[in-house]
Structure formats: C-alpha cells, structure tokens
Amino acid sequence: QTCALPICITPHMAQVLTTTEDGGFFGHRGFCIDCIRGAAVDNLKQGRFARGASTITQQLVKNLFFVEREKTISRKVQEAVVTWQIERTLKKEQILELYLNILELGPRIYGIKAAASHFFGREPKDLTLLQTIWLGSIIPNPRSFYHQFHDGHMSDNWRAFLCSLEI
Numbered sequence: 001q002t003c004a005l006p007i008c009i010t011p012h013m014a015q016v017l018t019t020t021e022d023g024g025f026f027g028h029r030g031f032c033i034d035c036i037r038g039a040a041v042d043n044l045k046q047g048r049f050a051r052g053a054s055t056i057t058q059q060l061v062k063n064l065f066f067v068e069r070e071k072t073i074s075r076k077v078q079e080a081v082v083t084w085q086i087e088r089t090l091k092k093e094q095i096l097e098l099y100l101n102i103l104e105l106g107p108r109i110y111g112i113k114a115a116a117s118h119f120f121g122r123e124p125k126d127l128t129l130l131q132t133i134w135l136g137s138i139i140p141n142p143r144s145f146y147h148q149f150h151d152g153h154m155s156d157n158w159r160a161f162l163c164s165l166e167i
Contacts, residue, residue, distance in 0.1 A: 008125035009112060014096060016136035022056040025096075030057040030087035031080070058083050060099045100124075105135060106146045130154075133162045 018025045024032055035053035042051045049071040054062065061082045066075065086095065105115035112135070116124045120131050127135070134154055138145035154162070 008123070009100065010125055010127045010129075010132055012129045012132040013100070013112065013124065013127070013135075016132050017056065017096070017099075017139075020136045021059070021139060025056050026092055028055065030055055030083040055083075056099050057087055057095050060095060060102070061086060063102050063104075064098070103139065104142050105138060106142050109142070130159070130162060134158070137162060 022032070032053060032055055035055075039051045039053035043049055058079060061079050065082055066079065090098075100112040102110060103112065103115075104110055105112070106118065109115050109118050112124045115135055116122050116127055116131075119135070120127060122131075137158075
C-alpha cells in the first residue's frame, strides 16, 4: 500500500492510472505534446473533437474548474493556463491525490474512497489488482461502463477482458 498521500491506496492504483490515463504523468509538466499533435490531426481529419489528449492534470483541471463540457479553442487555452499553473505549484503526488478524490467512478460516485467502498466494500489500500484495473477501465466513461458490474461482481466477459490486459 502507498500512504505517502493522505488517502492510502494500493500501489496498483497509480500504476493503473498512469498506464490507462496518462503514461507520461510522472515525466511531463502537464501536457503530452505527441498526444496533442495526434489528436489534432485526427480531429482535423474528422472535422470535430473526436479524440482527446488530456493528461491527468488536464482532466483534474477540467473537472475542478470548468463545469460546462464545451470543447472550444478558447476553453482549451484556459484549461492549459490553469494546468500549467497547477504543475508549477503542486507536486505530482498532490495532483494525483486531488484527481483520485474528485474522479467520477459511477453515477454519483466521486473519488477512489467512495468507489472502493461502493463496488468492493473495501478501503482503497485494500483493493486487489483486478479491482484496481476494473476501476481504471471505467474512467473514460464511468456511467456507461457501470453496467459491467452487477450485484458486487464483474461480468464474466469483462473479467476475462481485464485479465488479458498487461499492466
């Protein structure tokens, strides 16, 4: 377990987040230029915002400071300025802690502590690797993926998929 943060989490949680959400989290300063470039090319080809390139810090900023989900150039510039300031002010562990505390993980389920309790009846530090991978798998759209978990158990198909991942 990792208790450097005020919330004690399993060491798997940071590994899962940095694998699924932001592989360069501990190495960049809030932005993944290659990801932004790739998303910009795809978005221009499709003529719309079809693909994002947000880092964990950018997701934190979006969730903390911008209620509306509009995707405009001016909004992205505002998010970039706040992201830059947060990266200059906080340590990576603090950013990760904030992110884990506000992250939506299901309908009206916010934060890793609430999610661990709701889905598994555990503290975040006691989650298994598979439980942690499952939580990481629903982050892109937790309300849509919520159905993969029924009555305290993952569906067999979803479990098989998660077990096939290399984290």
